[in-house]
Amino acid sequence: MRGGIDLGGTKIQAVVVDGRSKVLGEHRTPTPKDAGAEGVVWALAEALRAAAGAAGVEPSALDGVGVGSPGTVDADAGTVANARNVVSSWEAPVPVGASLADELGTAVHLGHDVRVGTMAEFRLGAGKPYRSVLGVFWGTGVGGGLVLNGRAWTGRHAAGEIGHMVIRRGGARCPCGRIGCMEAYAGRLAMEREARRRHKDGNKTKLFDIMRDRDRTQLTSGVWARALERGDDMAKELIERAIEALGAGVASACNLLDVEAVIIGGGLGTRLGEDYARRIEKAMRPHVFVDNPPAVHVAALGDLGGAIGAALLIPAASSRAGSAARGS
């Protein structure tokens, strides 16, 4: 059995899976925001213990625990740096791997969250029929993962920054500070800033009412989805703007790489689901140069995909089947 943890800006999802990636136990907890990186490491351990408890196993009996993390992940050193989405003060490298291994009494492997999620979809989810896929994680930001000819392509460690492909020179400022990035239009954080700006300028929207009704302080994916269901014009406009940006950026990536399939995941991607994946596919169409457009799928593993993918970071023990089966 292996453990997997998906560290996100709002939640921590832990799973314990068997050799075929079947989930035996899981636990979800909010990401602690007020106790620094140490508090996050502690919460990771707690979440994994709870998932292990649900699976009826001691953490120390696991073959290992994989962690998918945002920020700058150095898998060899076992550190995570620049994870400001998680804790605003998290800049210097934190030895998440060693600390968590101490806490849990088993090996810990770190991976980049989006790559881990892409590999999970490739091996177990919507990417199973293909050899080359582009994962597009449409959430707070827009992250990308690449599997080319069956293997993760990571460049010199930093590949996949599809959100910072330029789709409009001289356009909107991105939360990253640059101009015209796809994420400046399609990232949830950028969309929220634009919504707040438009709201402040006197434009009507139900977005912030829905946010308050749900006891949120941010426009979560659920808030956007509800506003769309209620026909809110600003939500519709900003989502349409995001989809147009995604269409241009994802088509650009496909023109460059000619992958077989695009898999749309992330908070907004999975929450909005199939209809919006079709709209992204349609928005890609005017920009797709290759004769044979890629298939476009919604991520199939849903909320647990990141954690299940993180567990894939742990090499399969020799006593277990090497080939993973579809998660149920």
Next chain:
Amino acid sequence: MRGGIDLGGTKIQAVVVDGRSKVLGEHRTPTPKDAGAEGVVWALAEALRAAAGAAGVEPSALDGVGVGSPGTVDADAGTVANARNVVSSWEAPVPVGASLADELGTAVHLGHDVRVGTMAEFRLGAGKPYRSVLGVFWGTGVGGGLVLNGRAWTGRHAAGEIGHMVIRRGGARCPCGRIGCMEAYAGRLAMEREARRRHKDGNKTKLFDIMRDRDRTQLTSGVWARALERGDDMAKELIERAIEALGAGVASACNLLDVEAVIIGGGLGTRLGEDYARRIEKAMRPHVFVDNPPAVHVAALGDLGGAIGAALLIPAASSRAGSAARGS
């Protein structure tokens, strides 16, 4: 010994090289425009015969001849389709491989011109120190070639269309018909159309005088270079516009792939050379997301790179029978 032919829209360049890719003989001839695809195949054979003559070898004694071609190249079938840059009527697949093999009495292998040029730079030119490179061929259009971890990445045969990455949604129309492609700003054909439009609108430029002085009917790379040397404002503006577009598009590709190096080739790229490669590098900077920007080099093999690269399509084994493309 191997032969290599670079088929371009304006010229055909043939070489004969030894096993270490040293050029033993070469010949260049204008691409015939008035005799259809058949006339082009005939000219390819003539050019190769002349290069072989210069090398003191019979074509039939070569291990084979590689051809780098624009358009849709089906290497397995030995055909080229949609090569309208070469001959305006060239749409349906033409059996270039079999016809040329018959003419020359040796095996012929076809490849996509930009990929062939990228592989040549990777193995023999500016890309030699690296394992992953992006070739950017800045000429009539803007083509791209990818070598990832030492191997050409071709996707499902159509990868590398960097010129049709979107850098300005809602922007200029590309010669391909789409909107906002990098090539709409940076391709020589698009730049010429824009220059003609501005000239017609009454804007002054020396571009067309230089073109006529040189007995050209198009704004060739040489015409652009001369106009820049003479400080022509329109030429400077349109080249600056092209460089800004290249900066955004190439940076986007690097954000996605995190390659080690970018190699700038093509008619304009090699003609304008080092200073302009530095300007492209500078234009990339505001858009490069990865911490470690790629190296940017001018293609080192110059005008012969395409033909030398085409010769690399022929396996080194000297025992190859000369019938691979015959009777297919």
